[in-house]
Amino acid sequence: MENNAKETVLSIRDLSITFKTGAGPVNAIRGVNIDLPRGTTLAVVGESGSGKSVTFKAAMGILASNSVVNSGSIVYNYRHNDGTPATVDILKMKTRDIRRHINGKRIAMIFQDPMTSLDPTMPIGKQIMEGMVWHYKTPKQQAWDKAVRLLTEVGIEEPEKRMRQYPHQLSGGMRQRVVIAIALACDPDVLICDEPTTALDVTIQAKILELIKRIQAERGISVIYITHDLGVVAKVADFVNVMYAGRIVEAGTIDEIFYDPRHPYTWGLLSAMPDLDTEDDRLYTIPGSPPNLLHPVPGDAFAPRNAYALNIDERLDPPLFRISETHYAASWLLDERAPKVEMPPELKARIERMKKEGI
Numbered sequence: 166m167e168n169n170a171k172e173t174v175l176s177i178r179d180l181s182i183t184f185k186t187g188a189g190p191v192n193a194i195r196g197v198n199i200d201l202p203r204g205t206t207l208a209v210v211g212e213s214g215s216g217k218s219v220t221f222k223a224a225m226g227i228l229a230s231n232s233v234v235n236s237g238s239i240v241y242n243y244r245h246n247d248g249t250p251a252t253v254d255i256l257k258m259k260t261r262d263i264r265r266h267i268n269g270k271r272i273a274m275i276f277q278d279p280m281t282s283l284d285p286t287m288p289i290g291k292q293i294m295e296g297m298v299w300h301y302k303t304p305k306q307q308a309w310d311k312a313v314r315l316l317t318e319v320g321i322e323e324p325e326k327r328m329r330q331y332p333h334q335l336s337g338g339m340r341q342r343v344v345i346a347i348a349l350a351c352d353p354d355v356l357i358c359d360e361p362t363t364a365l366d367v368t369i370q371a372k373i374l375e376l377i378k379r380i381q382a383e384r385g386i387s388v389i390y391i392t393h394d395l396g397v398v399a400k401v402a403d404f405v406n407v408m409y410a411g412r413i414v415e416a417g418t419i420d421e422i423f424y425d426p427r428h429p430y431t432w433g434l435l436s437a438m439p440d441l442d443t444e445d446d447r448l449y450t451i452p453g454s455p456p457n458l459l460h461p462v463p464g465d466a467f468a469p470r471n472a473y474a475l476n477i478d479e480r481l482d483p484p485l486f487r488i489s490e491t492h493y494a495a496s497w498l499l500d501e502r503a504p505k506v507e508m509p510p511e512l513k514a515r516i517e518r519m520k521k522e523g524i
């Protein structure tokens with residue numbers, strides 16, 4: 166979690182966001198810290214409603230109009246065209262400027278349902294060219310040629326023909342490839358993928374994950390995956406941040422999170438994951454549901470669902486305890502005064518198996 170400006174492309178600090186609703190303010194993001202090391206893939210994982218999407222929508226200047234950013238910074242380290250390094254706090258920028266200079270140009274986002282991010286009335290080629298023309302005033306022929314190259318890069322055959330087609334003429338997997346081509350059009354250095362494969366069947370899902378992985382390696386870009394699916398995380402991530410009720414509760418490298426998880430919520434997620442080979446054999450489902458963030462959360466938000474909760478959890482939210490330079494978890498179980506608690510034996514056995522066979 167240490168912030169090294171030289172190596173970190175995106176650094177979110179103390180982010181707090183509230184939504185104004187008829188029922189009162191919803192405290193959706195409650196002090197989030199996330200670092201994205203340059204050239205790596207970071208997965209942000211957690212149940213629905215934990216705040217994964219909202220966090221990164223803030224970085225894109227696309228928060229809903231009833232949102233209020235109470236505090237925090239989103240520091241983005243980039244390079245000008247001539248290679249000189251620059252730093253900007255995105256949260257200090259006007260929304261208009263984020264859309265002009267950041268969104269779709271330096272940081273691009275892919276959403277889960279390609280049908281909602283593609284315009285059904287516009288040919289595919291034009292949709293890929295749009296960003297280049299808007300951000301860089303790229304001449305039309307040049308933009309066309311680049312769009313054809315991008316379609317080839319994302320694995321679409323007969324790209325010239327596809328350029329003139331409409332989204333409904335393509336399969337779901339192809340449409341997601343087009344969405345990726347659009348995201349790459351301005352050569353971003355950060356790609357945010359929000360559940361990019363949930364709408365796809367398993368075989369196509371695997372192909373899209375492979376594609377994003379190849380693009381990440383070839384272009385050397387930094388990638389953020391937002392997902393509730395640890396199976397996806399296992400396939401793509403270098404680093405993992407586990408999110409619960411608007412906070413990061415555990416952060417570490419892929420090996421630290423899968424082989425040495427420390428937070429009972431991470432234990433729950435890993436136990437609830439279907440076996441990576443057999444696709445079934447869930448050990449456990451986390452009981453209950455996340456708290457309603459309309460109300461203040463006293464103490465640790467996970468305590469009511471946590472079989473290992475301590476008395477202190479009801480009163481005080483745990484800080485992030487440091488396990489290694491890259492591994493942190495917010496659980497009072499890590500306090501030196503806490504009783505020694507081990508993860509459930511079934512999970513331990515599963516982890517031992519994963520260690521032997523690879524994640």
Ligand SMILES: Nc1ncnc2c1ncn2[C@@H]1O[C@H](COP(=O)(O)OP(=O)(O)OP(=O)(O)O)[C@@H](O)[C@H]1O
Nearest residue numbers: 184186191193212213214215216217218219220229
């Ligand atoms: N415009 C809004 N008005 C009120 N509440 C909102 C708004 N947008 C998001 N929220 C709330 O913020 C919280 C975080 O939502 P977010 O979409 O980031 O969750 P998520 O972890 O990405 O979940 P999912 O996987 O379902 O997308 C949720 O409780 C959600 O209801």
